[in-house]
Amino acid sequence: MNLTERYNFELLANEAEKLVLNELGEQLEAFSEGDICLCNECVVDMAAMALNTVKPFYRFSLLGTLYASQAMSEKNYADSLKAAVSNAIEKVRKNPSHD
Ligand SMILES: [Zn+2]
Numbered sequence: 001m002n003l004t005e006r007y008n009f010e011l012l013a014n015e016a017e018k019l020v021l022n023e024l025g026e027q028l029e030a031f032s033e034g035d036i037c038l039c040n041e042c043v044v045d046m047a048a049m050a051l052n053t054v055k056p057f058y059r060f061s062l063l064g065t066l067y068a069s070q071a072m073s074e075k076n077y078a079d080s081l082k083a084a085v086s087n088a089i090e091k092v093r094k095n096p097s098h099d
Helices: 015-028 040-053 066-073 075-094
Strands: 012-014 058-060
Touching: 012 015, 015 040, 015 066, 015 075, 040 075, 066 075
Parallel strands: none
Antiparallel strands: 012 058
């Protein structure tokens, strides 16, 4: 059976994506221009890299952002998310996604 024809998966969301983007935005503010390439390719690459290391956090989205703040209030999750983001920034900074 084809699930996507029968059910609406648009309400399924990976909260980690939103959390990683928030965190990435905050951490990038600490860099000044010239220290780091902030082109689209590099920044999206940082987000992808961080998202591949952080534990996914799926929810059924009718209840809004309740779950996201719940995840961030778990200290371990918040810490591992912050670490994943700063590692991704460092990797791309040292080795940009382009010449
Ligand atoms: Zn770049």
